[in-house]
Amino acid sequence: SIHTYNCFLFLSVFVPAAQPITSKLDAGWWAYKDVVQGTFVPVPSFWGLVHSAWNLCAIGKRQSPIDIETSHMIFDPYLTPLRLNTGGRKMGGTMYNTGRHVSLRPDKAHLVNISGGPLGYSYRLEEVRLHFGSEDSQGSEHLLNGQGFPGEVQLIHYNQDLYANYTEAAKSPNGIAVVSIFIKLSENSNAFLNRMLNRDTITRINYKHDAFLLMGLNIADLYPDTTRYITYEGSITIPPCYETSTWILINKPVYVTQMQMHSLRLLSQNEPYKIFLSMSDNTRPTQPLLQRCIRTNINFSKQGRDCPNNRALRPQYRVAQWRMKSKKFYISA
Incomplete structure (x- = not known):
């Protein structure tokens, strides 16, 4: 029948892609949004289906991001303040347009570590990553009582006590700690983000693979003035979705200007010789909380x-x- 033929046709197209093709598979072969480019690139709903190594994206029980429902939070009096250690020095870093994120990678000369809070180890800063939306009502990966924010800053760290580098830590127990700060709009911007998002800087990374070196950054400037946070056990929010992340969501936002948010939306996912596609809405949809606890020191x-x-x-x-x-x-x- 026609129905049977259509089913067979669908299977013949998609089953081969679901089988192990590690030799041909590019680890970067995924997307946030559907883009008609003549080839199939998996969006979040397909991440866990196209490659066996990414199956946690589909079947994991501790996936991120989540919708934080404040009525479900549990006060934990033993959650101490997070400790930031910069060695009293400023840092340099390279800012990249990866095609998916604005990514700041600190240089190895000036190490930034966090400890305390819900963490049992010391974690080294690997990357500062920005998520943002095409509209002011969306752009954060995490939601708060169903509401999104214009953006979210994620400071991604790896466990330097147990593992040699980020790659090893990402797939290992207690491997990753992510400090997450919601972005809101204001007349004035956060001092750290202003260094990244002022016109002279952000226009240097208009296209995929563009990079720009920044020096004299003080990571402490990025942290809002509060010791309060929300924490839960989750995953990395990009493939392979390893469930090795402790998330720490700071209980105050950080601010950027409307103009800086507009500049972010003008960044392209593509190289300059390809069609312009805005990097905005670079977020994974929220995942089920299931049996996990959301703890807080509020x-x-x-x-x-x-x-x-x-x-x-x-x-x-x-x-x-x-x-x-x-x-x-x-x-x-």
Whole structure:
């Protein structure tokens, strides 16, 4: 029948791609968005199906990102503040347009480490990665009570106590720690992000494979002024989706200007001789929480007695109001 023929045709096209083709497979053969280029490039819903080494993307039980529902968070009084160690020195780094992200890779001369908080080891900074949206209502990988932010900064670290490098740590237990900070819009921008996103700098990486060296960066400037955070056990958010990441989401946003966000949206996924495709919306959809706990050191039980719903209201970016009709948080600075 026609129905049977169509099924057979579908299988004949897709089954070969699902079988091990490691010798031919490029580790970078994946995308965030559907792009008509004449060839099939897997978007997030296909990541775990096209290559056996990426199967965690489809069947994993501790995947990231997630939608953080503040009513589900558990206060953990033993969560200490995160410790940042720069050795008292500024760092240099190379900023790249990878075709998917704005990526800042620190040089090896000035090491930046984090420890404390939920971490049992010392983790070395490997990369600062930016996710951002085509509209102000989206662009962050994590959501807060169903709401997205214009962007998200992810500081990706590897366990330097147990592993020799990021590649080894990424596929190993307790291998990765990611500090995540939501991006919001403001008249003034964060000092660290301003170095990356001012017009003189960001225009140096308009196209895929462009790179630009930055010096004299103080990573401490990127961290908002708070010791409060939310943490859970999850995965790397790109293939192969290894479930080796401890996520630490800082409880205050970091700010960029509307112009800087516009500049990000003008970055191309492609080389200059190819069609322009904006890098924006470079986010993986949220994944099921399943049996995991979301812990926090935000002590929401200390809210005043006049707040009847303090469990839901306390742990977030200073929620301005709670509207029962829409069931949405309205987040203020």
